Amino acid sequence: METLSEGKYYFGDICYIMDEEVYHKVWGDELGFKDGQHNVDFVDSKGKHWVGTFAVAGTAYGDGCYQGINMAYGVDAGVLGLVPESLWDLESAAGKHDGMIFTSGSKVEYEFGDGKFKVRSKNFNEEVDTGEENDEDEEDYYGKDSEDEED
Secondary structure, X not given: OEEEOOEEEEEEOHHHOEOHHHHHHHHHHHOOOOOEEEEEEEEOOOOOEEEEEEEEEEOOOOOEEEEEOOOEEEEOOOEEEEXXXXXXXXXXXXXXXXXXXXXXXXXXXXXXXXXXXXXXXXXXXXXXXXXXXXXXXXXXXXXXXXXXXXX
């Protein structure tokens, strides 16, 4: 289990909200896209200083749509994670509505394993089981049956 400090967070596929350079250069190049809790202290190519701690883990079946207690989460990078507001790229965060944004006045617990995710704080609770494939959820999320797509 990972524990993050109080604050404002996004829970969902981190590719939708995390700054692209932080995502690729820090989480990718430096950390090898590893699951877990990671500290960021990085200056990007534009001179912006990014500081924060995020936690992330891979889903059981990669991309798709996974139902949680609060909502269905669209996943395009095969991961679900917690990203603090300090690492959000609000200019290009078009998919921020594909996750939950919440503020916690207490520490946030993030637990993952075997495709199951739990996020808990005093005022927020979410559980997502990505180990159960559900084609109906994906169809509902994307508004069409994936078999109807042209090759």
